[in-house]
Amino acid sequence: MSAEVESFFASRWVEQPPHVTARAGGLPAGFRAAGVACGLKASGAKDLGLLVCDAEDATSAARFTRSSVLAAPVIICQERARLDGLRAIVANAGNANAATGRPGLDAAAKMQGAAAMAAGVEENRVAVASTGVIGVPLDVAPIMRGLLAAREGLRAEGDGDFSDAIRTTDAFEKRVSVEVALPSGTVRLAVQAKGAGMIEPRFATMLCFVQTDAAVTAETADLLLGVCVKRSFDRISVDGQLSTNDTVILMCSGASGVAVAPESEDELRLGEALDAVLRQIALLIVRDGEGSERVGRVVARGGHGPTVETAARAVANSPLVKAALNGGDPNWGRIAQAVGGGLVDAAPLELDIAIEGVPVCRAGAVVPYDVEALAAAVRGPEVEYVIELPGEGAETEVFFSDLSHGYVTINADYTT
Amino acid sequence: MSAEVESFFASRWVEQPPHVTARAGGLPAGFRAAGVACGLKASGAKDLGLLVCDAEDATSAARFTRSSVLAAPVIICQERARLDGLRAIVANAGNANAATGRPGLDAAAKMQGAAAMAAGVEENRVAVASTGVIGVPLDVAPIMRGLLAAREGLRAEGDGDFSDAIRTTDAFEKRVSVEVALPSGTVRLAVQAKGAGMIEPRFATMLCFVQTDAAVTAETADLLLGVCVKRSFDRISVDGQLSTNDTVILMCSGASGVAVAPESEDELRLGEALDAVLRQIALLIVRDGEGSERVGRVVARGGHGPTVETAARAVANSPLVKAALNGGDPNWGRIAQAVGGGLVDAAPLELDIAIEGVPVCRAGAVVPYDVEALAAAVRGPEVEYVIELPGEGAETEVFFSDLSHGYVTINADYTT
Numbered sequence: 001m002s003a004e005v006e007s008f009f010a011s012r013w014v015e016q017p018p019h020v021t022a023r024a025g026g027l028p029a030g031f032r033a034a035g036v037a038c039g040l041k042a043s044g045a046k047d048l049g050l051l052v053c054d055a056e057d058a059t060s061a062a063r064f065t066r067s068s069v070l071a072a073p074v075i076i077c078q079e080r081a082r083l084d085g086l087r088a089i090v091a092n093a094g095n096a097n098a099a100t101g102r103p104g105l106d107a108a109a110k111m112q113g114a115a116a117m118a119a120g121v122e123e124n125r126v127a128v129a130s131t132g133v134i135g136v137p138l139d140v141a142p143i144m145r146g147l148l149a150a151r152e153g154l155r156a157e158g159d160g161d162f163s164d165a166i167r168t169t170d171a172f173e174k175r176v177s178v179e180v181a182l183p184s185g186t187v188r189l190a191v192q193a194k195g196a197g198m199i200e201p202r203f204a205t206m207l208c209f210v211q212t213d214a215a216v217t218a219e220t221a222d223l224l225l226g227v228c229v230k231r232s233f234d235r236i237s238v239d240g241q242l243s244t245n246d247t248v249i250l251m252c253s254g255a256s257g258v259a260v261a262p263e264s265e266d267e268l269r270l271g272e273a274l275d276a277v278l279r280q281i282a283l284l285i286v287r288d289g290e291g292s293e294r295v296g297r298v299v300a301r302g303g304h305g306p307t308v309e310t311a312a313r314a315v316a317n318s319p320l321v322k323a324a325l326n327g328g329d330p331n332w333g334r335i336a337q338a339v340g341g342g343l344v345d346a347a348p349l350e351l352d353i354a355i356e357g358v359p360v361c362r363a364g365a366v367v368p369y370d371v372e373a374l375a376a377a378v379r380g381p382e383v384e385y386v387i388e389l390p391g392e393g394a395e396t397e398v399f400f401s402d403l404s405h406g407y408v409t410i411n412a413d414y415t416t
Numbered sequence: 417m418s419a420e421v422e423s424f425f426a427s428r429w430v431e432q433p434p435h436v437t438a439r440a441g442g443l444p445a446g447f448r449a450a451g452v453a454c455g456l457k458a459s460g461a462k463d464l465g466l467l468v469c470d471a472e473d474a475t476s477a478a479r480f481t482r483s484s485v486l487a488a489p490v491i492i493c494q495e496r497a498r499l500d501g502l503r504a505i506v507a508n509a510g511n512a513n514a515a516t517g518r519p520g521l522d523a524a525a526k527m528q529g530a531a532a533m534a535a536g537v538e539e540n541r542v543a544v545a546s547t548g549v550i551g552v553p554l555d556v557a558p559i560m561r562g563l564l565a566a567r568e569g570l571r572a573e574g575d576g577d578f579s580d581a582i583r584t585t586d587a588f589e590k591r592v593s594v595e596v597a598l599p600s601g602t603v604r605l606a607v608q609a610k611g612a613g614m615i616e617p618r619f620a621t622m623l624c625f626v627q628t629d630a631a632v633t634a635e636t637a638d639l640l641l642g643v644c645v646k647r648s649f650d651r652i653s654v655d656g657q658l659s660t661n662d663t664v665i666l667m668c669s670g671a672s673g674v675a676v677a678p679e680s681e682d683e684l685r686l687g688e689a690l691d692a693v694l695r696q697i698a699l700l701i702v703r704d705g706e707g708s709e710r711v712g713r714v715v716a717r718g719g720h721g722p723t724v725e726t727a728a729r730a731v732a733n734s735p736l737v738k739a740a741l742n743g744g745d746p747n748w749g750r751i752a753q754a755v756g757g758g759l760v761d762a763a764p765l766e767l768d769i770a771i772e773g774v775p776v777c778r779a780g781a782v783v784p785y786d787v788e789a790l791a792a793a794v795r796g797p798e799v800e801y802v803i804e805l806p807g808e809g810a811e812t813e814v815f816f817s818d819l820s821h822g823y824v825t826i827n828a829d830y831t832t
Contacts, residue, residue, distance in 0.1 A: 066760040068760060068762040069767065070756070101782065103781075104781070136749075136782070242753075242756070319823070324828065333515055333551035334550065337658075340483035340658070343484045344484060345482050346484035347486045348484070366517065403824060404824060404828075407824075408739055408821050410739075411735070411740065411819075
């Protein structure tokens with residue numbers, strides 16, 4: 001077991017459960033992974049990852065983008081993979097294999113078949129994932145060659161290489177290994193994710209692979225993943241842009257010998273661990289939001305769920321709010337504008353706004369506040385906005401990145 | 417009559433009607449305007465405009481933002497002004513008088529009263545408009561003093577000063593005077609507008625004041641303005657942000673002696689002139705989109721109106737598409753992603769995409785195209801995207817600005 005690391009649960013918006021300990025790396029028992037450079041990235045960096053579960057009776061659960069323009073690997077996963085019993089993942093960066101038509105589907109199917117051979121598992125137990133540029137035909141020849149190399153490199157400490165291989169514009173890695181003390185015994189959980197732009201959940205907007213050596217039924221895995229995705233990737237936005245390729249997969253090897261029974265204390269504790277880890281991973285994606293310098297959290301409360309959701313999304317996706325967040329500018333008028341513009345034809349809106357606990361607007365009108373103190377408060381790495389709408393009972397939150405010069409630089413010249 | 421100018425109808429997306437001639441400036445007969453510096457803008461630039469119609473029987477029509485957070489001047493216009501018989505406009509820049517509560521309403525009412533005195537018209541025939549920062553109490557004392565100076569400065573050639581007084585982050589003025597040859601005689605039409613950021617229609621998102629010396633009934637004015645706003649300000653987006661203050665007002669003095677009867681050839685021709693002028697003004701706002709370097713037009717066609725509208729808006733408001741437009745990057749995969757993300761749960765979407773007439777995607781998959789030719793085509797000042805969805809009969813368009821470093825610079829540090 002690698003050394004304990006203290007820095008993973010860095011956000012004040014994620015509570016580290018007392019029974020969860022972050023470790024420096026390594027996969028849970030029963031998993032091996034590798035990452036190699038096969039030539040899809042012009043830079044020569046790693047661009048092909050293979051992850052394998054050695055347990056024949058492995059269980060799994062998955063979630064995918066709801067975009068109507070689905071990448072070929074997403075279609076192959078949904079149509080040709082046993083999503084409750086996945087044993088391998090092949091993932092490439094540098095080409096999304098999206099909007100590539102029939103040849104793209106063929107390429108994704110070939111990736112699935114070649115990965116099954118490399119992993120020594122049935123074809124329908126392999127998930128395929130791709131990330132990168134959209135609309136460019138994917139040449140599978142380098143992937144076929146790369147899979148042979150990846151097969152040779154599979155190892156229990158391969159999570160770092162696998163994680164590197166799925167990066168695109170990510171400025172830093174999103175990876176963690178944790179130890180989870182359950183009542184029935186200790187299990188491990190590891191996550192490798194990528195994502196920095198084209199991020200707006202519904203639920204997800206990136207690739208995220210999770211492994212545990214707990215023994216979990218497929219039904220429980222699906223339940224836990226569904227709940228945790230709703231509280232993590234479903235609540236973040238970098239740029240309001242739902243991707244064609246988003247994929248989240250949880251795989252359970254059972255190799256720890258610790259069985260997690262439905263509705264048990266074990267299940268609760270494992271769920272808490274997964275929740276904390278995925279929320280922090282989601283926040284890392286927001287923080288990496290292509291050039292982002294600050295992370296915002298908007299909490300919206302009121303009497304009507306859809307209204308609260310619309311208000312929170314309107315704030316999180318407002319380029320004016322995001323630019324103000326970037327500049328450390330306490331321009332709360334833009335919060336009011338964003339909410340009002342999101343909720344049309346409902347004037348007058350009795351809206352309260354507080355920033356970092358400082359009330360600035362009550363019932364739609366400015367209230368006196370300490371301008372200097374507020375200006376200082378919005379210059380930190382995380383800024384919280386609370387919106388109160390009429391009524392009570394509904395509440396939601398969205399985490400969002402700022403809008404920076406870096407975002408423009410990265411996205412003004414990506415393909416060329 | 418001032419000299420003819422050739423440069424106003426500059427966009428290929430606006431056709432200059434043969435009976436419309438652009439002039440260098442000046443208001444239609446029966447109108448006078450002024451713009452002064454009263455001290456709201458720290459720079460000392462002009463920030464208070466007054467426009468007066470001398471005709472007792474003037475008619476008018478107006479449209480306002482649908483935001484649920486309405487600025488005080490919008491509320492005062494809607495509740496205390498005869499919108500079909502306006503004779504004066506008072507407008508300030510530097511403070512939006514929005515989210516300012518009861519004191520803000522009092523301030524807007526005082527502006528209305530003081531402008532009525534300065535213009536010599538009844539209070540309920542004065543419209544009030546404000547633009548600038550949201551959520552800062554508006555001090556009316558400088559406006560009161562400024563109105564006395566503005567009164568002294570009222571003149572038929574005051575449209576330039578008035579236009580200057582309503583600018584905020586606008587890099588250039590949006591103003592035109594045209595001569596319109598109607599079958600019954602020649603009339604004039606003048607427009608002064610402002611807008612660069614916080615622009616997404618539904619309909620409008622800026623201030624735009626239009627005057628004509630045609631004699632038009634209030635009903636006809638309302639009809640013409642409604643139709644033309646739907647085809648101009650309703651079809652643009654700088655940043656998807658509906659403002660708290662958007663106001664468009666058309667005023668008709670009748671001073672030309674040319675009466676425009678309902679359903680006459682005169683009405684048709686006047687409508688064509690208003691349509692061309694407002695579309696070009698709307699395009700100027702998009703082009704000025706806070707740092708914008710290129711203007712995009714997305715045309716979406718298919719069998720279902722709301723779907724077509726959603727697809728067009730998704731493209732126009734995608735920061736990834738907008739950043740690619742800024743960079744002159746022919747990254748059409750982002751168009752596919754934006755449409756797919758806007759229209760969730762409808763995969764597989766049989767989507768065709770053409771950029772500047774070059775087909776790049778058919779039935780959701782890439783088709784071979786000349787990469788160099790496309791790359792050159794997207795580096796011009798205007799770029800056109802055509803999206804074809806299944807079915808036919810519905811079509812819409814949205815004009816949008818790019819996402820530039822200038823936008824971030826302007827909006828990261830606006831209040832402070």
